[in-house]
Amino acid sequence: MVRVPKLTRAEVAQAARNPLLFIAERWTPSPRTVRRAAMSAVVMAVVIVVTGGAVRLTGSGLGCPTWPKCTDESLTATSAMGFHGAIEFGNRMLTYVLCAAVGWAIIAARSAKPWRRSVTRLGWAQFWVVMGNAVLGGIVVLVGLNPYTVAAHFLLSTALLTVAVVTWQRVREGDAEPRPLVGKAVSQLTWLLAVAAGLLIAVGTVVTGAGRHAGDSSDVHRIPLDWKMIAQLHADLAWVVVALTVALWFVLKAVDAPVGPRHRTRDLFLVLMAQGVIGYVQYFTDTPEILVGLHMLGSCLVWFAVVRVMLSLRERPGATAPVPAPAAETPEPAAAG
Incomplete structure (x- = not known):
């Protein structure tokens, strides 16, 4: 049985004032723990x-018809609300799991030694x-x-994924100044690819907002555009992104770029191909819910x-500590003769 140490009054006050500092002073996670x-x-x-x-595709978007409560009288879904209420309320509860995961990442980053303020931020x-996305x-x-707010909700989730991926990358590298692995022209091509991919995802939310999956069985307003x-x-933009990905891969091969950027570009191409197949199949099969999901x-995987x-186009090696100068040698005393 593990004995829990008693905290002094001063320690309790410190934990209340700055719980992250309190934990960091008593726990040092391994680099593997921080990465996880x-x-x-x-x-x-x-x-x-x-x-x-899944909430939208099952028509459960208004399973809980109000917010922050599930109904005006109940904080949680009730049995009378049935399947749709359970689906919508379950998704709301997953937000707490997401908060727990983000909180664990913050605590692990703050407790790591040495403390890296940029990763904690x-x-x-x-x-x-x-x-912000919970409020939205x-x-x-x-x-x-409203389809415009639904689109904004999805795009803010994509922003969260972006920051999460950057955080994951930063815990796996050092704090030295980033060193580019490719030339400026290759970086510009990659930025063009990223902008095109961002437009692809944004237009995808418009396709959703104009499509037939409104998220509820009632009459929900749709974006007044021709869905086809x-x-x-959206499909044209997808081919633009594919073309830019292929071009980037050939350019990286031509300039003999490091293996990291080439492999990441290859991975992107494979994900785009799989996503394209799903997209075309769902289009020609009247967008079945499972394929839309x-x-x-x-x-998410494309982004x-x-x-x-x-x-992958730059590296940030760990900052190396300066090597101390060797101590001056003291002459040995002369032997007494």
Whole structure:
């Protein structure tokens, strides 16, 4: 049986004033633990998108018709609300799991030795994005699943994934100044790829907002655009992203870039191919719910791969401590004769 040490009154006061510092002074996680904590936030950022998609695709978007309570009288879903209430309330509860994952990442980053303030700040950035998106999710319910707010909700989730991936990358590298691994022209091509991928995802939210999955069985307002036209634009942008990815891979081969950027670009291409297959199949099969859900997961994986390509173009080795100068040698005393 583990004996819990008693805290003095001063220690209790310190823990209340600055709990992160209190934990950091008493716990030093291994680098592996810090990496796992950062990765848990990445995983939950993807999971919350997929489960949010499940809420919409099952028509449970208004399963809890108000916010922050589930109903005007109950904080939680009731049995009378049935399947849709359970799905919507379950997704709300997953927000707490996401907060726990982000909180673990913050605690692990703050407790690591040496303390890296930049990594801790990235963890707090995730926290505030989660809080902002939780409020936006409540607004989505209060305005009856307005498609523009739904699109903003998804894009803010993509922003959370971006910060989570950057945090995961930063805990795996040092704090030295980033050193580019490729030339300026290659970096510019990669930025163009990232912008195109961002437009692809943004247009995808418009396709969703104009499509038939409104998120509820009642009459929900849709974006007044021709769905087939906007879906075609989405497909065209997808081919632009694929073309830029292939071009980037050939350029990286031509300039004999390090293996890291080439492998990350290859991974992006493979994810794009899988996502494209799902996209075309769902289009020609009248967007079945399961394929739409897989396409939302694919959107997260595409953006994850894009961010990894961006981050692979530079390296940040650990800062090396200066080597102390050797101590001056003292002459040996002469032997007494």
